[in-house]
Each structure stands twice: as structure tokens, then as C-alpha cells.
Amino acid sequence: MDVKNINALFDQDLSVVNLGLESFAENLRNEDVKAVQVQWKPPAGGNREIALFLDKLEEIRGKIDIDAANKKAAEIINKGKPTLIDISTAGEAIPGYHKKLVLHAGPPVEWERMSGPTRGAVIGGLVYEGLAETYEAAEKLAASGEIEFAPCHHYAAVGPMAGIVTYSMPVWIFENKTYGNKSFATLNEGLGKVLRYGAYGDEVLEKLRWMDSVLAPVLKKALDLHGEIDIKNLIAQLLQMGDEGHNRNRAGTSLFIRELAPYIVLLDEPKEELSRVLKFMHENDHFFLNLSMPAAKCIVDAAAGIEGSSVITAMARNGTDFGIRISALGDRWFIAPATMVDGLYLPGFSADDAAPDIGDSVITETIGIGGFAMAAAPAIVKFVGGSPKDAVATTKRMYEITVTENDIFQIPALDFRGTPTAIDVIKVVETDILPAINTGIAHKEPGIGMVGAGLVKPPEKCFFDGFKAFVEKYSG
Amino acid sequence: MDVKNINALFDQDLSVVNLGLESFAENLRNEDVKAVQVQWKPPAGGNREIALFLDKLEEIRGKIDIDAANKKAAEIINKGKPTLIDISTAGEAIPGYHKKLVLHAGPPVEWERMSGPTRGAVIGGLVYEGLAETYEAAEKLAASGEIEFAPCHHYAAVGPMAGIVTYSMPVWIFENKTYGNKSFATLNEGLGKVLRYGAYGDEVLEKLRWMDSVLAPVLKKALDLHGEIDIKNLIAQLLQMGDEGHNRNRAGTSLFIRELAPYIVLLDEPKEELSRVLKFMHENDHFFLNLSMPAAKCIVDAAAGIEGSSVITAMARNGTDFGIRISALGDRWFIAPATMVDGLYLPGFSADDAAPDIGDSVITETIGIGGFAMAAAPAIVKFVGGSPKDAVATTKRMYEITVTENDIFQIPALDFRGTPTAIDVIKVVETDILPAINTGIAHKEPGIGMVGAGLVKPPEKCFFDGFKAFVEKYSG
Numbered sequence: 044m045d046v047k048n049i050n051a052l053f054d055q056d057l058s059v060v061n062l063g064l065e066s067f068a069e070n071l072r073n074e075d076v077k078a079v080q081v082q083w084k085p086p087a088g089g090n091r092e093i094a095l096f097l098d099k100l101e102e103i104r105g106k107i108d109i110d111a112a113n114k115k116a117a118e119i120i121n122k123g124k125p126t127l128i129d130i131s132t133a134g135e136a137i138p139g140y141h142k143k144l145v146l147h148a149g150p151p152v153e154w155e156r157m158s159g160p161t162r163g164a165v166i167g168g169l170v171y172e173g174l175a176e177t178y179e180a181a182e183k184l185a186a187s188g189e190i191e192f193a194p195c196h197h198y199a200a201v202g203p204m205a206g207i208v209t210y211s212m213p214v215w216i217f218e219n220k221t222y223g224n225k226s227f228a229t230l231n232e233g234l235g236k237v238l239r240y241g242a243y244g245d246e247v248l249e250k251l252r253w254m255d256s257v258l259a260p261v262l263k264k265a266l267d268l269h270g271e272i273d274i275k276n277l278i279a280q281l282l283q284m285g286d287e288g289h290n291r292n293r294a295g296t297s298l299f300i301r302e303l304a305p306y307i308v309l310l311d312e313p314k315e316e317l318s319r320v321l322k323f324m325h326e327n328d329h330f331f332l333n334l335s336m337p338a339a340k341c342i343v344d345a346a347a348g349i350e351g352s353s354v355i356t357a358m359a360r361n362g363t364d365f366g367i368r369i370s371a372l373g374d375r376w377f378i379a380p381a382t383m384v385d386g387l388y389l390p391g392f393s394a395d396d397a398a399p400d401i402g403d404s405v406i407t408e409t410i411g412i413g414g415f416a417m418a419a420a421p422a423i424v425k426f427v428g429g430s431p432k433d434a435v436a437t438t439k440r441m442y443e444i445t446v447t448e449n450d451i452f453q454i455p456a457l458d459f460r461g462t463p464t465a466i467d468v469i470k471v472v473e474t475d476i477l478p479a480i481n482t483g484i485a486h487k488e489p490g491i492g493m494v495g496a497g498l499v500k501p502p503e504k505c506f507f508d509g510f511k512a513f514v515e516k517y518s519g
Numbered sequence: 520m521d522v523k524n525i526n527a528l529f530d531q532d533l534s535v536v537n538l539g540l541e542s543f544a545e546n547l548r549n550e551d552v553k554a555v556q557v558q559w560k561p562p563a564g565g566n567r568e569i570a571l572f573l574d575k576l577e578e579i580r581g582k583i584d585i586d587a588a589n590k591k592a593a594e595i596i597n598k599g600k601p602t603l604i605d606i607s608t609a610g611e612a613i614p615g616y617h618k619k620l621v622l623h624a625g626p627p628v629e630w631e632r633m634s635g636p637t638r639g640a641v642i643g644g645l646v647y648e649g650l651a652e653t654y655e656a657a658e659k660l661a662a663s664g665e666i667e668f669a670p671c672h673h674y675a676a677v678g679p680m681a682g683i684v685t686y687s688m689p690v691w692i693f694e695n696k697t698y699g700n701k702s703f704a705t706l707n708e709g710l711g712k713v714l715r716y717g718a719y720g721d722e723v724l725e726k727l728r729w730m731d732s733v734l735a736p737v738l739k740k741a742l743d744l745h746g747e748i749d750i751k752n753l754i755a756q757l758l759q760m761g762d763e764g765h766n767r768n769r770a771g772t773s774l775f776i777r778e779l780a781p782y783i784v785l786l787d788e789p790k791e792e793l794s795r796v797l798k799f800m801h802e803n804d805h806f807f808l809n810l811s812m813p814a815a816k817c818i819v820d821a822a823a824g825i826e827g828s829s830v831i832t833a834m835a836r837n838g839t840d841f842g843i844r845i846s847a848l849g850d851r852w853f854i855a856p857a858t859m860v861d862g863l864y865l866p867g868f869s870a871d872d873a874a875p876d877i878g879d880s881v882i883t884e885t886i887g888i889g890g891f892a893m894a895a896a897p898a899i900v901k902f903v904g905g906s907p908k909d910a911v912a913t914t915k916r917m918y919e920i921t922v923t924e925n926d927i928f929q930i931p932a933l934d935f936r937g938t939p940t941a942i943d944v945i946k947v948v949e950t951d952i953l954p955a956i957n958t959g960i961a962h963k964e965p966g967i968g969m970v971g972a973g974l975v976k977p978p979e980k981c982f983f984d985g986f987k988a989f990v991e992k993y994s995g
Contacts, residue, residue: 075553283898284770285760285931294760297773304780305797314785321781421931422759431931455761455897455907456932 088475093507096514097473103517109469112351116370117446117465119349120410123342124220127272127334130230130263132255134210137198137227141210143174146195148206148403149361150376154185154192158362158381160241160398163489164205165192167243171251172209178243196357196368199344200227201336201403204239204485205362212251213259215334217274219341226341228334230254230262233327234493240485241398242492257312261320265306272302274338278412279451281331282462287420288335289404289413290427290481290496295331300324332404339410340403346465348373353513354446355466358409358478358501362401362485367505369468372512379504384484386497387428398487400499405480411449411464414479414498415441419454419462427481427496437479438463444470444478472510477501564951569983572990573949579993585945588827592846593922593941595825596886599818600696603748603810606706606739608731610686613674613703617686619650622671624682624879625837626852630661630668634838634857636717636874639965640681641668643719647727648685654719672833672844675820676703677812677879680715680961681838688727689735691810693750695817702817706730706738707809709802710969716961717874718968733788737796741782748778750814754888755927757807758938763896764811765880765889766903766957766972771807776800808880815882822941824849829989830922831942834885834954834977838877838961843981845944848988855980860960862973863904874963876975881956887925887940890955890974891917895930895938903957903972913955914939920946920954948986953977 058077072078087093103109134140145168147161157165166181169190175181184190195202202208208229217226232250236242266272277298284294300321307317324330347356352370359366366376381399388394407413417423418438421431429437438454441463448461466478477500484495534553548554563569579585610616621644623637633641642657645666651657660666671678678684684705693702708726712718742748753774760770776797783793800806823832828846835842842852857875864870883889893899894914897907905913914930917939924937942954953976960971 077551280769283761284773293756294770294773297770297777300780301773301776301797301801304776304784305794305801308780308784308793308797309790317784318781321777321784325777325781424931431934455900458907 086473086475090507093472093510096511099514099518100469103514107351107517109351109353112349112371113354113446113465113467116346116349116352116354119222119346120342120465121447121450122221123275123345125226125274125338125341126218126220127215127266127274128218129216130213130259130266131216132210133200133208133212133214133227133229136214136216137200139198141191142172143189144191144193144210145169146193146198146200146202146206146208147361148195148202148204148401149359150364150366150378151194152192152361152363156363158398158401159488160401160485161205161207161362163241163243163491164207164238166489167238167247168207168209170243171238171248172211194359194361195403196359198227199225199340201340201406202229202239203231203332203336203404204402204483205241206403207238211255213255215337217337217341219345222345224341224344226337226344228337228340230259231327231330231333233323234329236492239402240483240492241489243490257316258320258323261307261310261312261317262303264310264312265303268306268309269303274334275451277302278335278338279453282412282416282419282452283455285420285422287413287416287423287481289332289407290483291420291423292331292335293328295335296324296328299331299334335412336404336406339406339412342410343406346370351517353467353469353510355409355468355478355509358405358480359403360400360405362398365400365501365505367468367509369509369513372509372516375512377505377509377512379502379508382500382502384482384495384497384499385428386484386495387426388484388495389493392486392494396486396494398485400480400482400501401485402482404482408478408480409466411441411445411462412452414481415445416452416454416462417479417481418456421456423481427498429498440476441479443474444476468506468509468513471506475503477503477506562951563948563983564979566983569948569986572987575990575994576945579990583827583993585827585829588825588847589830589922589941589943592822592825592828592830595698595822596818596941597923597926598697599751599821601702601750601814601817602694602696603691603742603750604694605692606689606735606742607692608686609676609684609688609690609703609705612690612692613676615674617667618648619665620667620669620686621645622669622674622676622678622682622684623837624671624678624680624877625835626840626842626854627670628668628837628839632839634874634877635964636877636961637681637683637838639717639719639967640683640714642965643714643723644683644685646719647714647724648687670835670837671879672835674703675701675816677816677882678705678715679707679808679812679880680878680959681717682879683714687731689731691813693813693817695821698821700817700820702813702820704809704813704816706735707803707806709799710805712968715878716959716968717965719966733792734796734799737783737786737788737793738779740786740788741779744782744785745779750810751927753778754811754814755929758888758892758895758928759931761896761898763889763892763899763957765808765883766959767896767899768807768811769804771811772800772804775807775810811888812880812882815886815888818886819882822846827993829943829945829986831885831944831954831985834881834956835879836876836881838874841876841977841981843944843985845985845989848985848992851988853981853985853988855978855984858976858978860958860971860973860975861904862960862971863902864960864971865969868962868970872962872970874961876956876958876977877961878958880958884954884956885942887917887921887938888928890957891921892928892930892938893955893957894932897932899957903974905974916952917955919950920952944982944986944989947982951979953979953982
């Protein structure tokens with residue numbers, strides 16, 4: 044087409060088919076030009092190596108029914124019934140626990156490679172546990188090789204941020220009533236100077252001690268009187284109340300308080316202690332996070348190890364690495380360096396202070412809440428950034444990489460559409476759409492704490508590597 | 520244009536300007552025809568008499584600054600600070616109360632014209648108050664002229680549904696901290712067989728007696744320990760949590776429980792009673808309605824009596840009539856027969872069972888929450904009908920008839936836009952857009968109770984009459 048022809052083109056009414064960046068089509072439409080938008084991106088974002096693996100995938104599909112396997116995994120996730128059954132200590136509740144076992148968030152990481160907040164929380168945890176008398180001694184002990192470090196995920200547990208669990212810490216005990224598997228998580232410490240963000244001063248340890256001597260026993264007794272709590276039902280409700288179950292937990296925390304308060308008041312403990320327990324939960328809108336996390340963990344654990352399924356069964360970070368697991372590939376981790384969070388900072392802090400992405404809380408996204416359900420929680424953008432429109436767009440995008448929609452978890456603003464459920468690593472790779480995650484931000488140095496919250500783009504390498512391993516397992 | 524020309528018209532590309540029903544333009548756009556929609560309706564829906572008054576209004580605007588007066592009223596509504604300060608009985612708290620004074624919802628109505636649910640609640644109220652021993656005797660007493668009936672609104676009070684208040688009933692006491700005026704409302708009884716829906720059996724009265732002997736004293740003592748509660752802050756929060764403050768109150772109720780629970784547990788009352796109080800609130804998601812109503816009442820009362828202001832300062836119904844008040848016109852009611860509610864019915868009931876629109880709860884819409892804030896509460900459509908899209912459209916429409924947007928009450932889904940605030944009767948008449956109201960539905964016969972919930976279109980006559988009186992006041 045030469046210039047003369049181009050001019051002729053613009054003399055007539057245009058009907059445009061636009062491929063690629065949608066804003067071109069929008070601009071045309073604003074000028075009253077007919078424009079049809081075709082959604083298209085090269086598979087795997089144009090990555091040639093991955094494109095070769097995608098070709099191999101087609102051969103595999105002739106041999107094994109990946110879709111059926113994924114449907115099965117998604118159905119297991121949909122049918123999971125996470126139930127809070129008890130409170131105990133990590134040492135008593137978690138099979139195989141011993142005094143010198145310290146669990147941490149994310150995939151495996153040795154002391155030398157641990158992030159600042161993880162180190163800070165380990166130091167605090169060892170002193171709390173009485174394994175060291177001073178913070179200096181704790182640091183030495185941690186480096187000595189005497190302490191066994193392991194991911195929470197290896198013990199059916201999950202921990203927010205640093206995710207440090209030691210022997211005496213109280214834990215929520217969950218059971219997936221449909222499949223019988225259990226899960227565990229510590230109790231939420233509140234905001235500010237807290238162990239999970241890597242702070243470890245006396246104030247931090249004092250609160251932890253109050254949690255194990257007062258908070259946990261009171262809640263356990265109240266729970267015994269109340270009976271088990273169906274957390275799936277609470278999650279379904281909180282999604283209708285502006286929470287998404289990861290970084291907005293105000294509704295979940297409220298629902299949990301009103302559920303237990305009538306039983307807390309019946310206990311024989313000193314009233315002042317009962318009042319402090321109720322106040323502690325009331326003053327911490329994230330209290331429910333440590334309930335939505337083990338709920339998610341016991342839901343998704345039931346979908347692990349399904350032959351032929353490319354559904355992601357764990358995502359987790361430790362401030363050093365980001366790791367994922369895939370159903371058919373069992374316990375293997377696919378790991379890449381953790382990325383930085385794009386977020387809003389507390390007064391006095393900036394991106395320079397931030398540790399890379401950290402914590403097991405992304406287990407919520409793994410079952411389709413959290414970042415995947417942001418359309419249910421437009422007010423969360425005041426905490427993690429972005430606009431309510433972005434929140435809706437984020438959820439809609441997640442339907443592209445998931446197998447199904449949840450039966451029970453619904454998003455009112457999307458006409459009660461079920462949350463996008465069961466992330467398929469194949470779809471992630473094919474569409475080059477990464478899971479949407481919102482998260483807190485810890486200070487990069489040990490001993491400081493929370494500095495902000497935001498949105499994080501996980502490293503695509505985890506998903507590429509997991510996908511390649513999946514293809515390799517079934518080819519040849 | 521003859522038929523031949525019409526055919527010629529359809530042979531060429533169309534560019535259509537559509538005036539009126541938007542669906543014509545939509546249909547064209549669906550066929551890829553360019554169509555520009557012009558929003559236009561004849562003023563006052565084409566009502567000629569009203570059009571004449573609209574002409575007179577233009578003359579008035581030369582003499583008095585209606586916009587400034589409305590801006591002042593809207594500012595007063597925006598600055599109102601409803602605060603829960605105490606609990607007492609109607610007899611003690613409300614100035615001028617006497618033993619034989621019975622308040623009811625809505626504009627004034629004599630016994631003979633009272634709706635079924637109002638009569639039922641009066642009968643129950645008289646027996647509860649000990650003024651009659653049997654329901655039959657109560658009915659006779661009510662008809663005897665010995666009882667003084669008056670609208671709640673005449674005593675700075677508001678009552679949901681039948682809205683019956685008698686001397687001994689406990690009431691919340693509110694103060695508008697910015698302007699010093701007070702307001703009152705009874706405590707919410709829960710759903711099912713309750714006085715406010717016109718039920719009056721022994722079960723109903725037994726619960727009322729428990730409310731005055733246990734519930735109210737416990738809450739009063741807890742409130743004394745806690746100190747006054749800023750209800751404006753709770754309303755701001757609940758709008759971010761999927762409530763709209765009229766027919767969805769789950770978040771409000773949850774926030775209220777978690778606020779008071781740490782103090783309830785401190786009381787010296789028998790623990791079982793404290794537990795029952797907490798359970799009573801927990802099992803009744805509408806508990807907060809009787810807090811959002813007096814909050815709204817004390818907000819809008821401060822904006823009454825402003826010279827030149829056409830802002831609506833009360834809307835209320837009694838199952839017989841719907842009435843409104845206008846700021847510049849003080850205490851005058853503009854009344855028309857109450858309309859029927861378009862809603863969802865409880866199992867076993869249908870529209871045939873329904874009483875016309877009833878209750879003072881529409882005070883919430885008067886300050887811009889409730890039906891005006893439905894965009895904040897998409898899940899409410901499961902209770903009152905419609906779709907989440909309708910809920911958003913309803914709120915957007917209400918900006919057309921209001922003076923301002925609230926500073927503090929924000930709707931996350933509309934990019935944190937303030938709720939549409941201060942209804943201007945002139946705008947209602949000019950645009951022919953009626954205030955959006957969602958509401959419960961009572962059975963039309965006394966003694967039965969709630970049958971459903973839905974959306975109601977108020978009678979336009981109230982607004983026309985109020986508007987005409989406003990114009991008359993200032994012309995000539």
C-alpha cells in the first residue's frame with residue numbers, strides 16, 4: 044500500500060480488526076470507528092524453549108487425559124471442607140515435631156541463604172523456645188547446624204511472612220472433613236512489631252508468651268464449648284463482605300469473634316483475661332488470616348499427587364526464593380529467586396527497606412481467594428494499591444489460568460460468579476498470565492518488622508520449570 | 520418520508536441519534552450501527568400541573584437562593600456525627616413521654632386507619648406495657664380514644680416496620696455531636712415472629728420482656744464501660760463490607776459485637792445471661808438496623824427547618840400512608856397512600872399476603888445509605904431481589920436527585936465515591952426519579968409477622984405535593 048492508497052483508506056469509513064494492544068481499538072471506537080478487538084498473545088510470551096515443550100504437550104495429551112486429571116483436582120479443591128477442630132502446640136499437634144525443629148515459610152532454605160526477616164524470626168523463635176538465652180546466642184545456634192530447619196509445607200503447616208514455628212507455639216488444628224487430612228498454623232500476632240515480620244525484641248516475645256499462656260488456652264476452651272467451626276462457611280460469607288481472605292480480613296475476623304464470643308464469656312478464667320482476648324482479636328483485623336491459611340492448606344493438600352494433573356498445589360516464598368508444587372509432581376519444589384513487591388509503604392519506609400516476597404500466605408491464592416478474589420474486596424486497594432477497577436480486572440484475568448469456579452465461594456460484584464479455582468500451570472505458561480498475589484511487605488533487615496503491603500508478580504521461572512518437568516515426566 | 524425513502528434510508532450506513540428509550544440505541548449498536556443516545560425525559564414526567572409549578576420556581580430562584588440553602592442542608596448532613604451515648608427506656612429518655620403514649624412509624628394515622636401490622640404491634644405493645652390484660656382488651660383500649668398515638672418522628676425517634684414504642688421499652692439514645700440534637704430507637708428484636716412485623720403472641724412478648732430485663736441493662740453497662748460509640752465510623756466501615764445499612768446489616772452487627780464484647784465479658788451479671796446477650800446479637804444480622812436508623816435520624820434532624828431548602832428531611836411509612844417532610848417546610852407531612860413492595864417472599868408467602876410499605880427505616884435512604892448505597896452491597900440482591908448490576912445502577916441514579924456526596928460514607932466499587940446525600944425534592948420532581956428504597960415486607964393481617972423483603976417505589980404524589988407547597992410558600 045503506497046501513501047496515496049493510505050490516504051484513500053482514510054477517506055472512507057473504516058472497519059478495523061485490531062490484534063494486540065486493546066487501546067488501539069478503544070481509541071478507534073472513541074472516534075466512532077468500528078473496531079473489533081482480537082485477543083492474542085504469542086503462547087508462553089514468545090519463549091521459544093517453552094514453545095517446544097508446548098508442542099510436546101500435544102503428544103502427551105494423546106496418551107494421558109490431563110483435562111480429566113485437572114478436573115479431578117479441581118473437584119477435590121471444590122469439595123474440600125476446612126474445619127477448625129482444635130488448638131494445641133506445634134510440638135503436640137504436628138506429627139514428627141521435635142524440640143529443635145524450626146519451620147519456616149516457603150520452599151527449603153538453609154540458614155546462610157535465609158532472608159533478613161526469616162533470620163530475625165528464627166532468632167526470636169529460638170529465644171522464645173528457651174533454646175538460647177540471648178539474641179546473639181540464638182544467632183550462633185541457628186548457624187551451628189544443631190537446629191533442623193524445614194518448610195512449614197513439609198509438615199502440613201503454613202505460616203504467614205517468615206512463618207517461623209517452634210515446638211511450644213500454639214497452633215490451630217484444621218481437618219478437611221471431606222478427605223480427612225489435617226493442617227496447622229500459628230495464631231496471628233497482630234500488626235506492628237511481630238515475629239512473622241522478622242521483629243524479635245522483648246515486646247515481641249512477651250506477646251508470644253501471652254499468646255501461649257492466655258490467648259490459646261482461652262480460645263481452645265471456648266472452641267471446645269462451641270464445637271468445631273466450619274471455616275468454609277465463614278470464607279463464603281467474608282467474600283460477600285468485602286474481604287478476599289488474604290490481605291483484607293476485617294469481615295472474617297469479625298465473623299470469628301461473634302462466633303466465639305458467646306462461649307468465651309462462659310469460661311471460668313479471670314474476666315480481665317477474657318476481655319483482653321476479645322480485645323486482642325478486635326484490634327487485629329488480620330486475626331483471621333491465620334485461619335484462612337490453614338483452611339486453604341487442607342483444601343489444596345487433598346488435591347496433591349494426582350497422576351496427570353498440572354494443577355498447582357502450593358505456592359510459597361521465604362524472602363529468598365519463590366517455590367511452587369504441581370499435583371502430578373508430588374513434593375518437588377520449582378524454585379526461583381523471590382521478586383519484589385509493588386506496594387504502599389507505612390510512613391517512614393520505602394521500597395529500599397523491603398525484603399523480597401515472603402510467606403506461605405499465598406496458599407490463599409492457590410485455592411482461588413486472596414488476589415484471585417480481589418473483585419470481592421474493592422476496599423483492599425487502600426491497603427495494597429491499585430484501583431477497584433484493577434481489582435475486578437485481576438479476578439477476571441485469573442479465570443484464564445484456572446480449571447474451574449468455586450461452588451461456594453462467590454463474588455457478588457461478578458453476579459455471584461464462583462472464585463477462579465485450581466491454577467493450571469499449563470494455562471499459566473500458555474497464556475503467560477501469572478497468578479495475582481497480594482501480600483504484606485517485611486523489612487529486609489532482621490528485627491524491624493512490617494513496612495507495607497502490595498501486589499507481587501511471582502517469578503515466571505517457577506512456572507516454566509514446573510511445566511517443563513511435567514512435560515518431561517510424561518514424554519517418552 | 521414515504522415508504523420508498525425509508526427503504527433508501529436502510530440501504531445506506533446509518534448514524535442514529537436516539538432520544539428516549541435507550542434500548543433502541545443499544546439494539547442498533549449491537550448491529551454495528553452508530554447510535555448516539557440522548558438522555559431526555561419531559562420534566563416532571565410530563566405532568567402539566569407540575570410543569571407550571573416548575574415555571575414558578577424559576578421566578579422564586581430570583582428572590583431566594585435555593586441552591587445555597589440546599590448546600591447548607593447537605594453540609595449539615597455531611598457534618599453530622601451520630602454517636603451512641605446511652606440506653607434507657609422510652610419513658611425516661613424521650614422528653615414528653617407518658618404511660619399512654621404509643622409511638623408508631625410513619626406519618627400520623629388514627630387507629631381506624633392503621634394497617635394490620637401496626638394494629639398487631641399496638642395490641643402487643645399495650646399488653647406488654649400492662650395497659651391491657653388480654654389481646655382483645657388491648658384492641659378495645661386502642662379503639663377507645665384513651666391511648667395517644669403519635670409518629671415516632673414527632674419525638675425524635677424512629678421505629679422499623681410498625682415502629683411501635685411504648686413507655687417501658689428500652690431505647691438507644693443518640694446524640695449528634697456536631698449539632699447537639701438527640702434521637703431514639705428501640706432495640707432490634709430479631710427476625711421471625713416479632714412485634715415490629717405485627718406479631719404479638721406470648722413468644723413475642725416474652726422476648727420483649729427479656730430484652731428490657733436482661734439485654735438492655737447488659738448493653739447499657741457494657742456501653743458505660745466502653746464509652747460512647749461513634750456510629751458514623753461504623754457506618755463508614757460497613758459500607759466497605761458489603762452492607763448498605765438498611766436491609767443488609769451483617770457487617771454492622773459484626774462490628775458492633777466486636778466493639779462491645781470485650782466489655783460485656785467484664786460485667787458481674789451471670790455468665791449465662793451475658794452469653795445469651797452475645798448470642799442474641801450474633802443470631803440477628805439486623806441488630807444494627809436499629810442503630811443505623813437513629814444515627815440517620817439525628818443526622819438529618821439537624822438539617823430541618825432551613826429557610827429556602829428543598830432537601831427532604833424525613834421519609835416514613837405506616838403501612839397506610841407514605842409521608843415526607845421538607846427542610847424549609849418544617850414539621851408538615853406530605854402524604855399519599857403507601858405502595859406495595861416488589862420483593863422476594865419467605866417460603867409459604869406471596870404478594871397476596873403483603874401489607875403496603877411500612878416503617879421508619881427509610882430514614883437511612885434520607886441520609887444516602889440503604890437503597891442509595893446499594894452499590895456497596897451487591898449481595899443484598901439475594902434478600903431484596905434484582906441483580907448486582909441493578910444495585911450499582913440504583914446508586915448511580917440517586918446522584919441525580921441529591922445535592923452532594925458524603926465525605927465519609929464511601930462506596931469502594933464506585934472508586935470510593937461518596938454516597939448520594941441530601942435528597943432534593945425539586946430534583947426528584949424535575950427528573951421524575953423517585954428515591955430508591957429497599958425494605959422488609961410485613962403480613963397485612965395483625966399477629967403474623969414478616970413475609971419477605973424487596974424494593975419499593977414511593978408514591979410520587981408526596982413529592983409533587985411537597986414540591987408544590989415549597990413553591991407556594993415562596994411565590995407571591
